Amino acid sequence: MKISIERGTLLKAVAQAQSVVERRNTIPILANVLIEAEGDTVQFRATDLDIEVVDKALAQVERAGATTVAATTLHEIVRKLPDGALVTLTADAASGRLTVEAGRSNFSLATLPREDFPVMASSEYHSNFSANAAVLRRLFDKSKFAISTEETRYYLNGVYMHVSTGTDTSKVLRCVATDGHRLARIDANLPLGAEDMPGVIVPRKTVGELRKLLDDDEMDIAVSVSETKVRFATPNLTLTSKVIDGTFPDYTRVIPAGNTRRLEVDAGEFARAVDRVATVSSERSRAVKLQLDEDRLILSVNAPDSGAAEEELAVAYSDERLEIGFNAKYLLEIANQVDRENAVFMFNSSGDPTLMREGSDESAVYVVMPMRV
Known part of the structure; x- marks a missing residue:
């Protein structure tokens, strides 16, 4: 694999990947980002087995291929390179190294085989709909402060996204979070196609990662929901997450x-x-x-x-x-x-x-x- 990519584009993709990987884990491959190059695009994939993020970017692909490299190390290198630099990534299967070159800087990093990288199984989604980024940002931003940090009440460690009835009896898309001391309940108009969406508890870490997809107010986000997973996607970025396996309490009583x-x-x-x-x-x-x-x-x-x-x-x-x-x-x-x-x-x-x-x-x-x- 050999690609050339602009430093700013690479930094954005690698920053997203390294925020998903766990700093401390017993499986070395989970600290790595999977880089796949084909055609004129390069794909960066990272996972902690509960969340998977895939970022696509345009690049000059001289030689297609794939490899995995430590996400945090690559991020630190790219972050310290000068603005506007053209970065060349070259993977050599024989030596098991990835060379990072930019101007007079040259780095050689250890890699692990792409075959060892776990890819999250795609699931059948019950519900697929599109929602404006600003609407989703409001739903999650205004509710996330009330997420519980108490691990024993794991079913409160996320935001409960579901379909409910609003104050005027019309159906709404609702996000709720509570830790038993305070509660936030935020409603938005129900997007077309979300009527049969199963209620899911989106984990705290996923809510934090999702925020990075929602900066562009004009953008629509493709949302897919099943009983066990939720996926948020833009044309270049896909965030897939397992949902919390538990029952959210009846918040209406409080x-x-x-x-x-x-x-x-x-x-x-x-x-x-x-x-x-x-x-x-x-x-x-x-x-x-x-x-x-x-x-x-x-x-x-x-x-x-x-x-x-x-x-x-x-x-x-x-x-x-x-x-x-x-x-x-x-x-x-x-x-x-x-x-x-x-x-x-x-x-x-x-x-x-x-x-x-x-x-x-x-x-x-x-x-x-x-x-x-």
Whole structure:
């Protein structure tokens, strides 16, 4: 195999590959990227056996062929090459080496046989549809902060993507994530062809990798879903992932329907105020107390070891007086999701879950559990 490829194109493809491979693994081939050259394209494939990413790029292919080389090492080399350089990759089967040349730089890397590289089995997908990148980005970006990191509750270690019924009884594509302390439920119009999609839990790592496909707002992403796998594809990049084998809990039971005390506040001001008062506490889980009175909100933190802080905000609130506490980090993460000017909080009592929306938009709903203060 011998190819010549522009440094920027190569860097993008290798960066995607090396982020998928596991740094520590017992199977050496899984640290490698499979490079396959044919016609005028070169394909870079990487996997950790749960996720597989395939990146296609245009290149001058002098000699077709394939080899595998350490993804992280290749990425580091390409990253340090000068901008605009033309990189030549030459694989020599006899010596088992891959030569990387650019200008006066020359590297020789050990390779492993392509036959040893595991390729994820293609599966029969029940549902195939197309969704705009901006729509998918919103669904996953606004829900992923609530993914659980508790490995024992593995079925919460991802975003539950499924078809549901929206507030106006029409069908929607919905993403939900929760860790038992906070919950995010985000809706989008149901794409054509997604009606029979099985509900799947997309793992945390896949959600992180998927974000790299969704930068171009104009692009449509081909989505394929089966009971065990999910695939997201652009013309040049394909991300295939196993889904979490588990049942996502009935999240509808924790979304409060009877909260009547309504607080409306400037989302940016609120987030900055929470961040400021939480500064006095060294504990990330310190409670922030919200004291609500007629059109007035007082945020306070009391940390006996380090000090206390208080800040007052002008808000829209006309219900009876309420004092309620929240984990500062959770409150900040939810407030930072708001794209619109105002955040609307709906309370019941100091011991009940609180619901938050972005203004009058009901397609994004957040729930956070209170803390005793």
